[in-house]
Amino acid sequence: MNVIELDGLQVQLGGRVVLDGLTGELRGKAVGLLGPNGAGKSTLINTLLGFHMPTRGSAKVFGRDTRSERALIRQSVGYMPENDSFIGNMTGVRFVRYMAELAGLPAAEALERAHEALFYVGLGEVRYRKISTYSLGMKQLIKLAQALAHGPRLLILDEPTNGLDPMARQRMIQTLQEIRKEGSIHLLISSHLLRDIDQTCDEVLILKDGRVAALCNIEEERRSHRNFIELEAVGPTEKFCETLRGIGCECASFAGGRIKLVMPDRIESRDLYVVASQTGLQIRRIHRRRDSLEDIFMRAMEAEPARGELVRL
Amino acid sequence: MSVYKHEYRAYTGPLTPLWARVGVIVRYAFAEAWSTRITATLFTLSVAPVIVYLVGIYLANNQLARTLIMRGSPMLTIDAGYFLKVLETQSWLALVLAAWIAPRLVSFDLADNALPILLSHPISRFGYVLGKLLALFACLSLVTWIPCLLLFAFQGYSSAQPWVMANLRIAGGVLASSLLWIAFLSILGLALSSWVKWRVVATGIIFAVVFVPAGIGGIITGILRTKWGFLLNAPVMMTQLWQRILGAPPTMQGDLYLPSTAIVTVLLLVCAACVLMLNARIRAREVVRG
Numbered sequence: 128m129n130v131i132e133l134d135g136l137q138v139q140l141g142g143r144v145v146l147d148g149l150t151g152e153l154r155g156k157a158v159g160l161l162g163p164n165g166a167g168k169s170t171l172i173n174t175l176l177g178f179h180m181p182t183r184g185s186a187k188v189f190g191r192d193t194r195s196e197r198a199l200i201r202q203s204v205g206y207m208p209e210n211d212s213f214i215g216n217m218t219g220v221r222f223v224r225y226m227a228e229l230a231g232l233p234a235a236e237a238l239e240r241a242h243e244a245l246f247y248v249g250l251g252e253v254r255y256r257k258i259s260t261y262s263l264g265m266k267q268l269i270k271l272a273q274a275l276a277h278g279p280r281l282l283i284l285d286e287p288t289n290g291l292d293p294m295a296r297q298r299m300i301q302t303l304q305e306i307r308k309e310g311s312i313h314l315l316i317s318s319h320l321l322r323d324i325d326q327t328c329d330e331v332l333i334l335k336d337g338r339v340a341a342l343c344n345i346e347e348e349r350r351s352h353r354n355f356i357e358l359e360a361v362g363p364t365e366k367f368c369e370t371l372r373g374i375g376c377e378c379a380s381f382a383g384g385r386i387k388l389v390m391p392d393r394i395e396s397r398d399l400y401v402v403a404s405q406t407g408l409q410i411r412r413i414h415r416r417r418d419s420l421e422d423i424f425m426r427a428m429e430a431e432p433a434r435g436e437l438v439r440l
Numbered sequence: 441m442s443v444y445k446h447e448y449r450a451y452t453g454p455l456t457p458l459w460a461r462v463g464v465i466v467r468y469a470f471a472e473a474w475s476t477r478i479t480a481t482l483f484t485l486s487v488a489p490v491i492v493y494l495v496g497i498y499l500a501n502n503q504l505a506r507t508l509i510m511r512g513s514p515m516l517t518i519d520a521g522y523f524l525k526v527l528e529t530q531s532w533l534a535l536v537l538a539a540w541i542a543p544r545l546v547s548f549d550l551a552d553n554a555l556p557i558l559l560s561h562p563i564s565r566f567g568y569v570l571g572k573l574l575a576l577f578a579c580l581s582l583v584t585w586i587p588c589l590l591l592f593a594f595q596g597y598s599s600a601q602p603w604v605m606a607n608l609r610i611a612g613g614v615l616a617s618s619l620l621w622i623a624f625l626s627i628l629g630l631a632l633s634s635w636v637k638w639r640v641v642a643t644g645i646i647f648a649v650v651f652v653p654a655g656i657g658g659i660i661t662g663i664l665r666t667k668w669g670f671l672l673n674a675p676v677m678m679t680q681l682w683q684r685i686l687g688a689p690p691t692m693q694g695d696l697y698l699p700s701t702a703i704v705t706v707l708l709l710v711c712a713a714c715v716l717m718l719n720a721r722i723r724a725r726e727v728v729r730g
Contacts, residue, residue, distance in 0.1 A: 278451025
C-alpha cells in the first residue's frame, strides 16, 4: 500500500503557487524530503497534515484524502515540527501524555506510553522537569517523544537535527535508524542536511521550485553509477584508452597520466590490469568513485523539474 | 516501547472516539486554570459575597434572628431585586476570574508555539477553541449561576410561604442571565488572550476592553445627552438586560433604557469580532500574504 500518494497536487499560499502539480507515490520505509529553501518541503508536510488545503489535485496518506479525512490521517501520523513547539509550563511526562490522549489513547495507557516514549528517546531522567528548563537537544527529543507516544504508522520529522550539537545529532540519527529498523513505522524526514538523509533514509524525494526534481532509491541510484573509476598511470595512456574503448568502456585521458573511465557491468576491475599489462601501462593509483547523496541532489538541481509526471518508488 | 528494554513497540490498544478529544482539552485546560493559588484565592473571594447573601436570606426568613441582629431595621425582601444584586456581584467577580484564567488557558500554548503540535493531532481548531471555552465556562459557572441557584433553593427551603413556584422566573432569569454573561466573557477572554503573548498584559486588556469603552460611553451620554452611549457601557447595558430578564424593578430613568434588541445586537457583534480574532490566531501555520 502506498504511504503517500500525490496526484497533481497544487498548493497556493498567499496568492503564490508553492507546490505545483506534484505527482508521485511513496512506499518506502524511510523517505527523505530534500530541496533548497523555498522548494516546498514544509508546505508538503503541512498539506499532508491537513494544515493547508490543496487548490488543485489531491494528496493521500495511507489512502486517505488530506481534504476530507484529516482526523483519521492525524490519528495515524506522528509529527515533529521544525521549530520549538511545546508547552513550556508542563513537565515532560505531562506534555507527552497530553499529546497521546489527544491522539486517542485512554488516559492510563497514555501515561504509560508517555513514560516509555520518554525513556526510549533518552529523556527518562528528566521527565518530571518542566520543558521550559530543557536544553535545545532535549526540546528536540521531547518533540520526538510526543510524536512516537501514540504509536503512529507514519512519523513526519521536519528538520529533526536542527540546532543539535554533534553528540545529540548522532543520538537522534541513531534513534531514527532504530525506528526504521524496527519496521512498524514509516518515516518521512525533511532536512536540508544531506548527511542526515543519507544516514537515515533509503529513498529520497527532491523538490525544486515546488515541483518534483527527483524521486529515487538512494542505493539503486548509487549502484547505477558504481563503475566510475579514476586512474593515475604512467605509460601509453592513449593506447590504453583505445583498447578499453574497444571492449566497451567510456574512457578519457588527461595530462599527467590521469584517466577517467566508466566500465559496463560485464567488465571487472581485474580486466583493467590485464589491459594495462598488454599495453605496457603502469597503474599507480586507482580510485573507485561512489555517488554521494550530494551528487544525486546536484544532478536533480541541474535538471528541469517535472510537473505532473508520475514518479514511483 | 518498554522502559527496561528501551525498544519501540507499536500501540495496538483501543482508541477513544474523536468527539472525546474535546474533553481532553477541557480537562487539561481546567487543570491549568486551577494549578495556581491565585485562582483558588480569587475563587474563595468570589464565594464570600454568596455567604453574605446567604445570611441575608436566613435573616429574612428567621424572625428571631432578625429581631436579635437587625434590631428593628426594615425587613429584607427576597425578590427579583435581591437576586439581581446577587447576580451583579457575582457577574463582576466572574469578570475578575475570567481576566485571570483566560490568558492562562491560551497564552502558554501560544508562547511556546504549541499549536502546530496540538493541531497535528486529531482535533480541529474548532474543537480546540471549544474545549478551552468549556473549561473557562465551567470555571465561571462555579461563581455565577451555581451559587445563585443554590441561594434560590435555600430561599425556597427557608421561606414559610410556597415561594419557589411563585418565583420560578427569578431562577430562570438568573440562569439565563448568567449563561449569557459567562458565555460572552469566555469568548471575549479567549479572543483577547490569543492576541497577547504576556498573561499580565492580557488580563489588563480584558479589563480595559470592558471598562474603557464604558468610560467613553459615559462621556458620549453626558455630552450628547443620549442614551445610546450606554451601548459602549457593558456594566449599564448588562444591568438593564438582567433587570428585564429577571423582572426586577427599574433603577434608572425610563428614557435611559436601551432597547433589548440593541443590547443583544451589540453583544452578538462583539462575539462575532471575537470569533474572527480566534479564527485568525488559532492556526497551526500562519500564511504570509504577498
